[in-house]
Amino acid sequence: MxxxxxxxxxxxxxxxxxxxxxxxxxxxxxxxxxxxxxxxxxxxxxxxxxxxxxxxxxxxxxxxxxxxxxxxxxxxxxxxxxxxxxxxxxxxxxxxxANLIVAVPHCWVDVDTLDDLDGAAAAFRARHGFRMRIATKYHRLVRDYLRRGGVADYQLVDSQGATEGTVKNLTAEAIADITSTGETLRANHLKILDEPPVLESxxxxxxxxxxxxxxxxxxxxxxxxxxxxx
Ligand SMILES: Nc1ncnc2c1ncn2[C@@H]1O[C@H](COP(=O)(O)OP(=O)(O)OP(=O)(O)O)[C@@H](O)[C@H]1O
Ligand SMILES: O=P(O)(O)OC[C@H]1O[C@H](OP(=O)(O)OP(=O)(O)O)[C@H](O)[C@@H]1O
The missing domain is CATH 3.40.190.10 (Periplasmic binding protein-like II)
Known part of the structure; x- marks a missing residue:
């Protein structure tokens, strides 16, 4: 061998x-x-x-x-x-x-923390009748992180690439993906939550x-x- x-x-x-x-x-x-x-x-x-x-x-x-x-x-x-x-x-x-992070639209001025995200998720469900969608390919890591952070009313939707585009394409409200320079997030009008990353890789x-x-x-x-x- x-x-x-x-x-x-x-x-x-x-x-x-x-x-x-x-x-x-x-x-x-x-x-x-x-x-x-x-x-x-x-x-x-x-x-x-x-x-x-x-x-x-x-x-x-x-x-x-x-x-x-x-x-x-x-x-x-x-x-x-x-x-x-x-x-x-x-x-x-x-x-x-690269850091695995959670990001939301830049225009969500009241959402900066996981607590805020939990509030926004509950409000989203009440308003739209379905749970806020977070696009990612890191299902296990993100689910654990959000559970530990007390975020409940959301659903993960699978995105195997171009994840930052899902918000503009209206297939998700938020994303969890890796970032290194932050360029892709900025270009897609997304901001990272003001929290420790899900993972540093x-x-x-x-x-x-x-x-x-x-x-x-x-x-x-x-x-x-x-x-x-x-
Ligand atoms: N922009 C980036 N900067 C630094 N590291 C990155 C970046 N994008 C991906 N990585 C890292 O590179 C590794 C490979 O990522 P990914 O699976 O996206 O690779 P790929 O080249 O698309 O592979 P595949 O052959 O599966 O398509 C991951 O560990 C990831 O954290
Ligand atoms: O913070 P930045 O320096 O902008 O890098 C982040 C981007 O790099 C990775 O994508 P990749 O190019 O691997 O393509 P993917 O969309 O297929 O994952 C990652 O998924 C982000 O989209």
């Missing part, structure tokens, strides 16, 4: 992951044509590179199909029930920083707690972890 290392297959997350490993003497690269999802690892023997969507890396780690994986801790915590029993964070990587190297390993694999994994200094 070999140790399988899952990394994001495209974009800035992939490039910065390659840089992070490269700076520690482990060279990751894509091989083949631009469109072929194949990769190579140099600098340590017995490790296979698996290029995956960042959103699928949590599931692959939890299923034990990869031994190590790089993805945002937001995706791990959203997608894995009792995530800390399935994976162990080995190191935050210092990039891919960054790209993180995780180890699967369930992946099978031969004795030889254990040696390779130890050597890799040592090389990375994590």
């Amino acid at each position: 070999t140790i399988k290392l899952g990394v994001p297959s495209k974009g800035r997350l992939m490039e910065k992951t390659f840089d992070w490993f490269g700076a520690r003497g482990v060279t990751l690269s894509r091989t083949g044509s631009d469109r072929e999802y194949a990769g190579a690892v140099e600098g340590v023997d017995g490790v296979d590179l698996v290029l995956l969507s960042a959103g699928e890396i949590p599931r692959e780690l939890a299923a034990g199909r990869i031994h190590l994986g790089v993805t945002g801790n937001d995706l791990i915590q959203e997608k894995l029930v009792q995530w800390d029993q399935k994976v162990e964070p080995l190191a935050p990587l210092g990039f891919g920083h 960054q790209a993180t190297l995780f180890r699967s707690r369930v992946a099978d390993k031969t004795d030889a694999d254990r040696v390779v994994l130890r050597a890799l972890i040592e090389r990375l200094g994590v």
